[in-house]
Amino acid sequence: MTNPGEPDTPEATTSPLAWHHLPDAVRVAVIDACGAVRHAKPHPGGNLIFLRTDAEQRVCLKAARVGSEAGLTVRREQWARTLHDDLPAPALVLAEAIDDWYVTVLRQISGYYARLHPGSSNLEPVLASLARLGPRLTASSVPNDAVLAEADLGRVVDGAWTILDNHALHLGREERALLEQALHGFEMDAATGTTLLNGNLDPRNILLSPAGVHLLDWGRAGYGAAWLDAVPFGLHLIHDGHHPGQTETLLADAFASWRAAPHKVVTGLIAAWTAEHILRATRHPQQDAAVLAPAGLLWLRHRTRPT
Numbered sequence: 001m002t003n004p005g006e007p008d009t010p011e012a013t014t015s016p017l018a019w020h021h022l023p024d025a026v027r028v029a030v031i032d033a034c035g036a037v038r039h040a041k042p043h044p045g046g047n048l049i050f051l052r053t054d055a056e057q058r059v060c061l062k063a064a065r066v067g068s069e070a071g072l073t074v075r076r077e078q079w080a081r082t083l084h085d086d087l088p089a090p091a092l093v094l095a096e097a098i099d100d101w102y103v104t105v106l107r108q109i110s111g112y113y114a115r116l117h118p119g120s121s122n123l124e125p126v127l128a129s130l131a132r133l134g135p136r137l138t139a140s141s142v143p144n145d146a147v148l149a150e151a152d153l154g155r156v157v158d159g160a161w162t163i164l165d166n167h168a169l170h171l172g173r174e175e176r177a178l179l180e181q182a183l184h185g186f187e188m189d190a191a192t193g194t195t196l197l198n199g200n201l202d203p204r205n206i207l208l209s210p211a212g213v214h215l216l217d218w219g220r221a222g223y224g225a226a227w228l229d230a231v232p233f234g235l236h237l238i239h240d241g242h243h244p245g246q247t248e249t250l251l252a253d254a255f256a257s258w259r260a261a262p263h264k265v266v267t268g269l270i271a272a273w274t275a276e277h278i279l280r281a282t283r284h285p286q287q288d289a290a291v292l293a294p295a296g297l298l299w300l301r302h303r304t305r306p307t
């Protein structure tokens, strides 16, 4: 079984992190935790390195400077992982701030990315894992120092309005009207909640191995309404070939609160994510993330069709 992170990674957005460029104190802490490093392979995405050590351990090192945007993401993943030490996620070996760097080491999972197309045998275990997760991550109240999903949502929704104001984007009149009308339905109050969300439920953050389903990448975790993760996840299901109606049935299996989520608010959030993907498709047509815009439009047409 190959590690999906090594041969098949998305395009780089920043220069990759190099093991030998890390401060001594960071490398010493990693070696203390895992053994001498025999081989280090950077992930093209930026702040992650796959390490093989003398102790025959395979681990993933995430590191970024305190105060940088990447640092915030590494810190946020540390926060979520230490808040809930029983997440279905790669085991945490180290989560510290060392010499102005946030440093996380995770055991490397030998597995493959979840395949979510209709008929895939991965669907059932992935949906079941998500269904078990929601109630476990729902608290009676949000901790005082909690990161809230609202800030990210606000950025996506505000960004969507800015995108729609940009008349240079190649959007048909029907598409623009569809997005605008849907976006008007979004209300932040209805998106708040006490469930810890992954914030980045993408098949590239879901690995399957003989041990089960592993959710990676908690760097955008935050508290919000329990159904919030269903929207970006649903876009992937539609992109992978599910009809929007069927997608909603699958989402109802995985997210207990999906059916109760306010229709207009969900539609508004789908529109916001769709606008974001339209912009990405314009700016980076080669990147994977750009391909979700048609799925979003399909979903919106389904939800706003006359009944």
Ligand SMILES: Nc1ncnc2c1ncn2[C@@H]1O[C@H](COP(=O)(O)OP(=O)(O)OP(=O)(O)O)[C@@H](O)[C@H]1O
Residues within 6 Å of the ligand: 003, 004, 005, 006, 010, 043, 045, 047, 048, 060, 090, 106, 107, 108, 109, 110, 204, 205, 216, 217, 218, 219
């Ligand atoms: N513990 C792990 N075991 C195996 N592969 C991993 C592990 N952690 C990360 N990866 C691989 O590295 C990729 C990037 O990891 P992750 O999503 O956690 O980091 P990221 O910094 O958010 O990167 P990206 O921006 O690419 O999502 C994953 O899609 C996966 O292929």
Ligand SMILES: [Mg+2]
Residues within 6 Å of the ligand: 204, 205, 217
């Ligand atoms: Mg990721």
